[in-house]
Every structure is written in structure tokens, then in C-alpha cells.
Amino acid sequence: MSLNIALGVVWGCSFIFIKLGLEFLTPIGVAFGRVSLGALTLVFWARFKGIDLPTNKKLWFHLWVVALLLNVVPGFLFAFAETKVTSILAGIINAVTPLMTLLAIMIAFREERPKNYQVLGLLTGFVGVLTVLGAWKGLGTNPLIAVLALLLAVTCYGVSFPYSRKYVLPHKLKPEAIAAAQVSMGALTLLPFYLVDGIAKDEYRPGPVFAMIALGVFGSGFAYIWNFKIMEAAGSAIASTVTYVTPVVAVIVGIIFLGEQVSWYEPLGATIVLIGAAIGQGRIKTFNR
Structure with a gap:
């Protein structure tokens, strides 16, 4: 449970880090920056612990798929969406992951x-999503393209958990080895795109730079070790429940540090989404089974 909370706090703060990183990086730049720093952190940590990276070629393919689902595609989509919506909304939509x-x-x-x-x-979760978006107002000020990007990103997250449990975890490797290989594959995949379109402006204020470092080292570094440890110990459904903590953290830091506004229906919708997730996972009994 302590790992779940730590992971939720780290990933909850990641949305404000993304928003700050966009001050000098493009969405592709943010996605690459976080996974490249994460990869360096994880590879160094694995070496420090004396843990070798995987050698099975088929496993490397599955790790590349996981990298696409957990790092590459969502990393770009969340950053792209946050050029148009608040970090709070991004954090709340992330709660759809379970x-x-x-x-x-x-x-x-x-x-x-x-x-x-x-x-x-x-x-129930679908009703919650509609509530978060203020669907009766026609999505309010949230552009449809940004909303679709967020929903596609969490769909990738949702697929990544059971995919990892089915194709990666049976190899019984250390979480550090799996995470280092996966995030490294994500960095290599994004590298050519970063070289073409990665830097938005040559202004490097300390705040955004440190935000990107934190996003990479913790959000795409140590967080993935914790994530695999949770999946290994408790399963993919339990691992995805980290998003019960994430939206709460995202709302708090978005309000305090960015002065973002939150509409009354956004936390209400997030609560409905989380209730739906709890029902779907059998945490709230509704039927005789």
C-alpha cells in the first residue's frame, strides 16, 4: 500500500511537471525528456544494484510494446493535451485508467x-467521465482534440497493465531490469522525433528545468520499478488503482502551484469514476456473484 501511495503522489505531480516542461519543450520534447532521463536513472540504478538487462529477444519486443503503451504514446498525448487544458483535468482523466x-x-x-x-x-465510470468533462455544457472550454488525446492516453495505460502481466512478468526478472529495458526502448523510439521537433524555445528557467528532471528521474524512473513490483505482488488490476491517489494529488498541486481553477463537476466526476472502478474491480459489492 505504501508503494501505491508513493506512486500516486509521483504520478499526481507529473501533470504539473508536464505543464512546466512545456514552457521550453514541445510535447515530443517533454515525452522524450522524461523517458530519456528515466532511462538513464534506471540503467544506472540497475548497474549499481548489479542487475543485468534482459537478453531474451522476444522479451525485448514485448518491452518495446509496453514502452509504446506506457511511455511513448501517452507521454506525447498528455503533453499535447496540456497545451490546451489544465493539468488538473489531465490528472482527473488519468483516473479512468482502472x-x-x-x-x-x-x-x-x-x-x-x-x-x-x-x-x-x-x-458508472463512463457517467463519471461525462461529468468530469461537463458534457451537458458541450465540454465547456475543453477542446475535443485534447479530450480525445487524454482518453486515448489512458486507454494505452489500461492495456499496458494486463499486457505486462501476461507477456513480461512471467519471465521472472527483477523489476529494475524490466523497467530499465522498457523505458530505454521508449527513449530510443522517441529520439528521432525529438531531434526533428523537440525544443520549443531556447529559454531554460530553473523551475521548468527542475520539473523535467523530477518528471524523468521519478515519474519515468523509480516509479516504474515500484509499478512492476506492485503488479508482481498484487496483479494488474491492483497496480492500476494507483490512480485513486493520482487525481487528488493533481488537483491539489494544480491549484496551489499553478493557480488553476477547478469546476465543481470535475472532482464530482472524478469521484464517480473512482466509484465505478471500485465496483468494476469488486471492491464495492453490488450483485450476488
């Missing part, structure tokens, strides 16, 4: 039919 994980488990990673409580959880 629902996307549940949906991926139901559809792609097991054969049994969905249970009634799982369907109810997904429907």
Missing part, C-alpha cells in the same frame, strides 16, 4: 464473459 484496464482484461486478456458488476462499473 476502468480501461478492466475493459482490456475483459475484452483482450481473458475468455470468460464479463460479469454484471464489471459492466456496472464501466457504465
Whole structure:
């Protein structure tokens, strides 16, 4: 549980770090910056601990897929969306991850039919998403393209958890080795895009620079070790529940440090989303099973 909270705090702060990083980097630059710093951190840590990187070529392919789902695509999409919406909204939408994980488990990673409580959880979560977005107001001031980017990003997150548990964790490698290899693959994938379009302006204020360092070292570094340890110990559904903590942290730091405004329906919608996730994971009993 302590790792879950630590991971939630780190990833909750990541949305304000992204917003600050965008002061001098493009969305591609933010995505590459965080994974490259994360990769350096993780490789150094693995070496320090005397842990070798994987040698299985097939496993490296699966790690590349996980990197796409957990680092490359969401890293760009969240940064892109935050050029148009608040870090608070990005953090709240991130709370949909457990629902996307549940949906991926139901559809792609097991054969049994969905249970009634799982369907109810997904429907409840969908209502929560609509509430967060203020759907009755036509999404308010939030551009549709940014909302779609956020939803696609959390869909990638949702698929990554069961994919990792099915194709990566059975190899029984150290979490440090898995995380270092995965994030390194993400950095290599983003490198050519960064070289083409990575820097927005040649102004490097200390605040944004330190935000990017924290985002990389912790948000894409040590956080992934903790993430794999949680999945290994408790499963992909439990690992995805870190997003119960993430939106709370994102709202608090967004208000305090960026002075962002939060509409009354955003935390309400986030609460409904989290209730939906709890129902879908069987944490709240609604049916006889």
C-alpha cells in the first residue's frame, strides 16, 4: 500500500511537471525528456544494484510494446493535451485508467464473459467521465482534440497493465531490469522525433528545468520499478488503482502551484469514476456473484 501511495503522489505531480516542461519543450520534447532521463536513472540504478538487462529477444519486443503503451504514446498525448487544458483535468482523466484496464482484461486478456458488476462499473465510470468533462455544457472550454488525446492516453495505460502481466512478468526478472529495458526502448523510439521537433524555445528557467528532471528521474524512473513490483505482488488490476491517489494529488498541486481553477463537476466526476472502478474491480459489492 505504501508503494501505491508513493506512486500516486509521483504520478499526481507529473501533470504539473508536464505543464512546466512545456514552457521550453514541445510535447515530443517533454515525452522524450522524461523517458530519456528515466532511462538513464534506471540503467544506472540497475548497474549499481548489479542487475543485468534482459537478453531474451522476444522479451525485448514485448518491452518495446509496453514502452509504446506506457511511455511513448501517452507521454506525447498528455503533453499535447496540456497545451490546451489544465493539468488538473489531465490528472482527473488519468483516473479512468482502472476502468480501461478492466475493459482490456475483459475484452483482450481473458475468455470468460464479463460479469454484471464489471459492466456496472464501466457504465458508472463512463457517467463519471461525462461529468468530469461537463458534457451537458458541450465540454465547456475543453477542446475535443485534447479530450480525445487524454482518453486515448489512458486507454494505452489500461492495456499496458494486463499486457505486462501476461507477456513480461512471467519471465521472472527483477523489476529494475524490466523497467530499465522498457523505458530505454521508449527513449530510443522517441529520439528521432525529438531531434526533428523537440525544443520549443531556447529559454531554460530553473523551475521548468527542475520539473523535467523530477518528471524523468521519478515519474519515468523509480516509479516504474515500484509499478512492476506492485503488479508482481498484487496483479494488474491492483497496480492500476494507483490512480485513486493520482487525481487528488493533481488537483491539489494544480491549484496551489499553478493557480488553476477547478469546476465543481470535475472532482464530482472524478469521484464517480473512482466509484465505478471500485465496483468494476469488486471492491464495492453490488450483485450476488
